[in-house]
Amino acid sequence: MPLLLHPEAPAEPKLISPRWPAIAQAVRVMAACLVTYGIVQCFDMRQGAWAIFTVLIVMQGSAGATAGAAIDRLGATVAGAILGGAVVLVTPHTPLAMGASLVIVAGALTFGAVLKPRMRGAALTAAIVLLTRTPDFPVGVFVMDRIIEITLGGFVGVLASRFVLPVRSRSRMIEQFEKLLGTMADLLDKQATALENGEVLSMSDANIALRKSLMAVDATFVDARREKRLGLVRDDVSDAVPRTLWRLRNGISQMGGLLEIPFSEPVRDAVGIAAAQMLQSQARFARACAVAIADDSIISSDHEAEAAEAFETAFVKLQQSETARSMSFDAAGRVFGLAFTLRKMRQDFHELAARLHEGREA
Template structure:
């Protein structure tokens, strides 16, 4: 294959989701334009603008944006209509009504940011109303145009190369699990080298990535509530991932200074081995989630058991009595965090197993997989 063709194919594969979204938008815009021309809407470009605003990367997010856009438009149109009912003609009157109406709309948007279109709609209504046109007709036209754009946007997301929010949840969860595996390897390396591990920027990135998982899960739940799709992902998965993130944070605090020498010799190697096994389990969870298979536990249970034995031996060692309060607190905190991490990752593996089991039952019997 020629180099240019190979590069082009690689680029298309890497940007497949973006290209699909571009196709959905182009088709939706074309259909919207043709529809508003066909039914004779005077300002049908509002419908086109709405399609461009509401079209998101998945069905659930598009549905949410369309509903927020429609509700914000209803509120803004109502405010603008009330303002127009006073028939402002002088610039000073129009300015005063504009200030009041957009102020109310801004308050609505501040309370519920999803409705930030409300003050914009109210202002456009006041500033673009044709003279002599009945207020109720002007308001009704805007609502019809926005509703048309939102409807076409949702249908386009649903029918044209549909992108289910479930796929986005899985993709983002896999990215989180890979990051967790990397962070656990970093912590294991620090313990093996007997060095301190300063707070990693990966913690902030992990927090942001978990927020992205929650957002995708919310879109997937919206699809399920609308009976557009049933994602079959337990709602406990994002919560469990947050617990794992908290465990990582506690482990990081325990090793942000090197362990004392008399503790490092007995515990560091066993702790590092356990963390590596937990990191491998996180990656196997990612692999199983992608392939819709059960999770191979590997050596994680044996690694945790070996660490527990090492910790019990350390507690009986006379050297443990020589530690000061801070050193003792860090070592016992490390042991507690590693134990909790082990439990949380095993719980996550069970949730992934539920997805695999639900997927098989659903494919055989035509029933929806469990969601929790």
């Protein structure tokens, strides 16, 4: 099995309440609202409510997610405010003309939001500009105030997420990586047992759950990279890590497909135990990677290599045996598929370990 080149620390008891994330988020939002309200009152902003609304809209569970929401809202606000202001300037101020303009602008911006979801707030902003501007309020000033106040709300929201009981997207991403690798390890152990004992194994539900977990990891990874680009964190994770995890998921899914029908007893006698031990070694490797990604430990694959070598020896003997010569075409294809999948997963696990090491040195 892969060894971690440092002594394992004893597990610490979890003293934090399960409700702590909700409490922390409530505190962050309250602090952001307080600061924003104070700034609005200090500078007597006429549309200051929109700064508060923005805080409530963009505040997410991590600094990276909040920054992403704030940037998206600002972009949509600028687009909607400029277009709405331009329409106000060229449209006669009659109910019929303003109503027609509202319908056209809302349709155009909604169409754009479907193509670019980041712009989904533009139609709302344009409608606000068209419907709430009073005649004594110059259009240009109204539009600029709207942009400034949305910017203020987003900026305060990001700062609150960064400094008030902060939660890093990277920390959440690492937790998801650990859980995902643990799930992969459990599935590999189940596959090893099924392969060795000639049992039928259905992986449909597990594959769906694994896919959903990977999609959640991808979303958190985007937020973590945004934190890095904005200078909110120093640590980084290689872009190749999520891609490698997807390849591993595909390998596990492919192995599950091979095990839906048990291999014949002669094949299990020839390579079943060696293949099962290789799957078990990869499960241990996955758990070692989960530990390494959390605490930057170094993974050694010396013992995993022994299982791979034992399988290759058994596979070569099978190829040269009477059992192989008497196999049907389909049966031989499944055996070679087993060998290919095991080798590919081993390669992907080594790639994952290399990418984790790469991120540690970045």
